[in-house]
Amino acid sequence: NAGVTQTPKFQVLKTGQSMTLQCAQDMNHEYMSWYRQDPGMGLRLIHYSVGAGITDQGEVPNGYNVSRSTTEDFPLRLLSAAPSQTSVYFCASSKLDQETQYFGPGTRLLVL
């Protein structure tokens, strides 16, 4: 049972490049979410999903796309990276009937 895994751990992009941050969980959790963490800002919700085929926007969705084709995976896509997207990204998951969310180790993204 690996819990929540994220890849890559670290990525450098140039402005305008695209990439996908991967998130997977093996706990059969219905709820999955993406947060970004910036200094002094805490964790802010980007997008979330309550099950396969269902996604919704969080507090800061602009510039990010998500999809949920399986229960296990919830990738986050940056279509055209901007320096303002330099951040640490965390994926989290939980059962819908349990509030406890489990976080992955994070992806540190630098956009030049």
Add this chain to the structure above:
Amino acid sequence: GENVEQHPSTLSVQEGDSAVIKCTYSDSASNYFPWYKQELGKGPQLIIDIRSNVGEKKDQRIAVTLNKTAKHFSLHITETQPEDSAVYFCAASKGGSQGNLIFGKGTKLSVKP
């Protein structure tokens, strides 16, 4: 929407002393209040949580109190140890299928030996 304020932003204590971190929330419909500990380079980990039908919860050296009327909750760490040094986040949510967590901005706790 929900807004969570967390104080202080930094806290330094001597080993063995107690540490208290306070949070306030704005949405009276919130009913679930977790606390996360984040060590350097790692993801947040849940350390304790409380639901709105409970006023206090304790787990060894860690306790959380909730005042629903005043809409604030606090984390208490007693007999602090150097390994308690980390960033602590409070959060609030409406729970269940509305389980989006709204986080405070974090408190960096330093425990000096």
